[in-house]
Amino acid sequence: MGHQIKRGVSLYSFQNDTFLRKMSLEDCIRTCAEIGATGIEVVGEQSFTGWPEVGMPMAEIAHWHALMEKYGTHPVCHDFMLDYKRVKGQMMSFADQVASVKRDIDFGAALGMPCIRALVSISPEVLVACASYAEDKGIKILIEIHAPLHFDHPWIVRHAEAYEKSGSKALGYLPDMGMFLHRFPRVWKQRFIRNGVPQHIADHIEKAYEDRVLSEYVLLDVREMGGTGPSLAMAETLRHNAAFEPKRMLEFMHRIHNIHGKFYEMTEDDVEYSIPYDEIVAVLKQGGYRGHICSEYEGNRWVEDAEEVQSVEQVKRQHRMLCRLLDETMPAALKA
Template sequence: MSSIKRGVSLYSFQNETFQGKMSLEDCVRTCAELGANGIEIIGEQTFWGWPEVGVEDAAVAEWHRLMQAYGTTPVSHDFMLDYKRYKGREMPFDEQVASVKNDIDFGARLGMKYIRALVSIAPEVLVAAAPYAEEKNIKILIEVHAPLHFDHPWIIRHAEAFEKAGSDALGFLPDMGMFLFAYPRVWKEKFLRVGVPRHIADYIEKAYEDRVLSEYVILNVQQMGGTGPAIAMAEVTRHNAAFEPKRMLDYMHRIHNIHGKFYEMTADYVEPSIPYDEIVAVLQKGGYTGYICSEYEGNRWIEDFEEPDSVEQVRRQQVMLARLLGEATVPSLKTPIAA
């Protein structure tokens, strides 16, 4: 059996938590029943008011109670630092560093090993915050997220800055959405529902499969008479690509957590657009021993048409991951979520 561990980002349950269908305890219990014992959060989702107002000790104590009660492990607090939209001005460097330190403190209160940094954050900010992260025994992981990838100049700049700083507190969190080998079916179906002609949608899907340059795809759609939603469907190809999972191998010494992005899990436990069999094989080859945390983002592509069942989708991905990791037990749920 693989030493890679399974977890869930509670971001996967955003529809259910926003609608009040799942409490934090429901989310944690669901993950535990699936054997996905690593819990990742977005602070703003799980703790209302963060980071504008502080989180009370009682809320943090309840978090730790849940972790102990269900045998789960805090993995990562995903923080934002949207410094471009801060009080109508760009946040100065020193304030950015202070903001990161605030999230380090919060992650430490929750018992997290990692905090996730948005890819837009400059490496100099993270390097400046690294000594404080070391003191708190936390690693800052910048998310490598499509359309960026491990050969992108911005990611290379981070890698060089991390190596120069020599701090073990700096690393990467790859998002598996950068390995989008097929145009997701739920995307295509959504664009069809909003008016994209079938022949144009079929062309875009095939062009993505053939790795046609996005600029040519957009131009061809325009020449086919596509407007509005059709152009938007073609534009999506600019922000996604089938990058190579094996590129993670050169950075494995700084990869400590994985976002198991997925848009759809079929009834036979397959993600049709992302090659998880190849991804898991690469991670095993690289000696990865951290978590793969399910991150369901298909909900936003279907909620105009049907009620998302995020729990079932996460269950299916956890079954797929357990199989790929060589686990003997099939993940299953014991406690249904009340409607």
Template sequence: MTSDIKRGVSLYSFQHETFQGKMTLEDCFRTCADMGALGIEVIGEQTFWGWPEATVDEAKIEEWHALIGKYGATPVCHDFMLDYKRYKGRMMSLEEQVASVRKDLDFASRLGVKYVRALVSIAPEVLVAAAPYAEEKGLKILIEVHAPLHFDHPWIIRHAEAFEKSGSDALGFLPDMGMFLFKFPPVWKERFIRNGVPRNIADYIEKAYEDRVLSEYVILNVREMGGEGPALGMAETLRHNAAFEPKRMLDYMHRIHNIHGKFYQMDENLVEPSIPYDEIVRVLKQGGYKGYICSEYEGNRWIEDAQEVDSVEQVRRQQAMLKGLIGEPTPTALAA
């Protein structure tokens, strides 16, 4: 069954290769185009050096648009940060926060995207105050619903209520699929073992996560098993991750316009072993979602101590998986 869901890539997926100078911006575009993933999501700080402290040179913006045209891509989303708690050693005022958001909206407009991603820590009153400016720019501000938060969390409910009360359609949500972590990622487990966690403790934590044991009990039990340091760090991950229900997106689908296809590992069989993408895509189809799922690979940091990172291959595998789940038709070869 086909759907209107589209495939894209967050260039954050290639952060390892970008930082090491192994991939240029054009390499990223070419790679995505080769996969048929034509939606491009970008983090300004990663792709445009100096942002947001410095104004990005117009030549860099022109390069961006030239690559969009060359590869037939679509600029989807600009992810901005607003680290308001570390502004000159004090909290930013509401007015300063709104001004910062407006600056990112201006930048997003230069990039030609439709959406901007707001961090989940940003208060709803900031986004509501920035909404009229977003409307003027033809943009939507999407707060990222990211683990350990979820659609039933009071903070997200507070945003949803504020968005509805504002009456603005420029406010919405960007769900990160990492909140649907149904199993403890194998790459996490093996990294913790390499860091010194005894395998029996690692096995216990993995099983406890699958059994949905309360994280405080797991941490206590790990202490009683003699675990310390890395073992407690592994147990602590249970505080920040959980297997929330994909179906909870349905009540908010009218405000969901982009999705982070978070993943930590794609195996040779095109399966993400910890996140149920088959169920996720089924729910998105049920809700009539028509936006992009942008691959967001974050397994690099869990393997870089032991093996060469190949973000391109990992993203390629996820894109192949998504293509099948979405039901994207395969082009028919022209008859000779």
């Protein structure tokens, strides 16, 4: 194949199914194994009862390891939160933030994770303070580079400078492929129209996005067109999304250890409607990326008002695409 890129799934992709009790943790892991996506990423709060409020759920952790062995899967990443502004309505102290991150390092280590995902809002100073602890646990802390941020955003530059100054190999990046939203997602537009956006305003916003018009100008246009409520909300999405270039990852590849394979709609032809995965995978190959691309399906929230969410089918379609782009033999479960 000439590369060492591996396929995985963030179980966040199955959030509707798990919330509605249609899929258990075992169902999710079995589904991933069947399609050859053996790397498993989790959001602790979604997959482990009561975490982090009730402490380390040892019985569920043991069950997790049993499932890894049963299905031949392996841990990739624990996505942790740091609600540093929500403790008794006050900002957590620096020391408390560090202690909270260390707690998630311990949880990731207990799950056998090589990486944990840090929210992009966490300050670089907090993560640098945790770096040596993470090194001792064999964990890499990866800040998620998530739209509207990107590798040249001043906040991410601060992180990059702090990581290099620290000299720690435990600090890195987890780029979310939603940074590379080259078309306005069709499922977004359809949902906004169902929410009351007039067709001509929805068409204008979509065209403006594809023409890369500054979001503030688009908002002004929508107001002048008489748009209110849902129309302004649709226009606001332009503030939070952009079509950055995948090749920008190359400079940072030495610290990229996991990829969020964000997607909103896989078509029947196994192509993501709005994100150019052919370009993305080519860049990852060029840069010698050696980690996982973990599916992260977020189209569910855009279609659930109108139809049953087909998370498993959408994930399967993405992995058919990834098999093609990664020159992999397609598992039988993906051919069905």
